[in-house]
Amino acid sequence: MNWIDRTVGYLSPVAGMRRQAARKMLERTAPRARPGRRFMGKDRDFDTVSSNPNDGRPKRYVDRMTILRLIAENPFARKALNALLNSLIGWGITGAPTGPKVMRDHWAAWINACDYYNRHDLYGLQKLWAISMLRDGEVFIVQRLIKAPGIIPLRLQTYDKGMLAADKYGLNIERGIEYDDEGRAVAYHFYRGRKGYRWSSTETIRFPAEEVIHLFDSEWVGQTEGVSLFEPIVKRLGDVEEGIEAEVVKANIAACLVGFRYRPPAQEGEDPNIGIPVDEAQERAPIEEFVPGMIETLEDGEQITFSNPPKTGGINDLARIALLASAAGVGVTYEQMTGDLSNVNFSSYKAGALENKRFIGRLQYLTFIPICLNRVFGWFARTGWESGYLSKPAYPVKWTPPPFESIDREGDAMADILEMEAGLESRANLLNARGYDHDPMMEEIATARDLLNRLKLAFRGDPMVPGAASNSANGDANASDPNRMMMMAIARRLMSPR
Known part of the structure; x- marks a missing residue:
């Protein structure tokens, strides 16, 4: 609210409310505006290159629920997610720390008890983190402390993008992330309960940045928000779904073979229903149907004509092109996304898999391991040292992803x-x-x-x-x-x- 709005609101509250309502409506309908977009306490036009690196990247925002619905309902999107997950995580990226045997024994015991909700081991959490990073674009891992006899008290709590207090804005707070004067994250705000559940509430909880791992794949300098890997293919897969649905409707119409009986006009004094069977008990309209082996004798002058339903086909090429573009958009091969191996041989399939392996290796060694797993092990070692289980606050560790068959x-x-x-x-x-x-x-x-x-x-x-x-x-x-x-x-x- 600028000084003009405040002055109008002071002199005439009703006029001030109208101005605010009109401004909100303008923000919702303006093609270049994004409501609530703030950085360092100042409003920013999205297309203007400012001190916020996110403003320098033109981007079509896709609603998170659209991505979730795509993964849940579209079989090709789900197949692509599973292919990425199988290559990126598989049965889990195993860590081999170097140190005394007592430290390795504590590490082996903690792997099975690291989940804050006591549901997964470390490798199951890796699967959840990878799914959220690929699907939502980002995931948050929070350090929690729970004492248990004989086990290092570190626990890992996972928050997805929907748990981030995105509507919490303020001075140096953007979509629930609090920054310092130089743009570095200093704290994260999450809802205590997920929206829509009976135990949900608007109450938020604040975690310092050193207790939170914000896992996402950075694509530009200064990026503060993850982008879903499936965002570029929402329209393409939607076109495939619409095309398949239209082809099914067309096939149903083509299956409706209709016959038309033509009778010359009845002459004066003739019964118009001669030759047409009628259900006299129900007094219904004449019964007309085709049955296998039926022989029908027509009256003089009567004719039978049939409809010409449209022929089906022609969607294969269009669907293949759309699926090729979708597979390229998420970083998998066409064969991995569709399971169709009819157009490849041994050499082409093996060569096509090389690029996918490089992409997966980049995600593993440049994003998942250094940003997430190394920090998790650092938390483990420091917590073990502070709680008296380990003799040093840091140990070297080597992470080994699952092999490609x-x-x-x-x-x-x-x-x-x-x-x-x-x-x-x-x-x-x-x-x-x-x-x-x-x-x-x-x-x-x-x-x-x-x-x-x-x-x-x-x-x-x-x-x-x-x-x-x-x-x-x-x-x-x-x-x-x-x-x-x-x-x-x-x-x-x-x-x-x-």
Whole structure:
């Protein structure tokens, strides 16, 4: 409210109320205005480049409920979300901290008890966080403390975008996020209960920024709000739904075969119903129907004509183009979004999956792990140190995402062997790419080897069988192994250009 509005309201309250009502109506109908858009206590035109980085990015705002309805009702959107989720999280991004055994034991126990609502373990929470980040654009993880015997008291409470007090505005507060004078978040405001539930209320709770992880994928400098990954494809998938519905209606109309009986006008003194069966008991209109095997004798001059329903088809190409654009918009392949493998072969499918793997790797190593998982482990270590469970407030940790399943396991394995022998790759990197941690894997292999030696057992494919250590000293044993020579020949054939 500017000084003119305040003056008018003071002199004439009724006129002031009318001015405010008219201003609100103008804000709702103006194409370039966004009601309630404030930053640092000042109103900003959305299309004006200002100190708020969000104002410098032209953007079509899509209502959150539209995205939720799209994911819930559209099978292609749901399939795309599942494909992204399976690649990004899978069965969970596992963390392997480096430190004393007591710390690793506390970490293993805390993983199963980290949920504030006692419903999920850490990997189940990762799934919820990833779904909210991909669907809503952002998710909030709050640090809470709950004492439990023998377990580090840190708990993780999850708030989605709908729980953020977005209507809470004020000085340096925008959509429930409180900023300092330099635009850095200092606190977050959430509703105590979700709107629409019996226990919902307008009461809010404030958390300092150091106790909140605001997880979203940044797309421009200074971004403070996450953008749904499905926002660019809402219209495209809506067009596909409308096209399929129109095609179904068209097919139903085409199935309605209608016959028309033509009779010449009755002459004077003739009965007009001659030759037409009538249900005399009900005194209804003449009964006209087609039944299989029916033979009908027509009167002189009568004719039967049929309708010409429209032919169906023609939507396949349009739907494919729309789904190709939708798959590109969310970062998956057409085959992942639709399950249609009719237009690909082995090579094209494998090559098409490479770009999706790079996209997923970028989300994992540039967003999900550094912004979310590293901070979660930092909270765990500091809380354990402050509560007396751990001896240090920080430990190194290594996160390992689940591997991508190989389409050609034999060819990929032989290529890995050749690269290791040529010094182009290390065993640790290959194991990490498959979702395994190198040191625990080597310990597991050593334990299995000792067990086999003790039991005097040997199986084909064992990394080291009894007696192999003495043979390897000759230097020629491995080279003369016929199995190894055959495997190397196969690998060279697979790696050779065609």
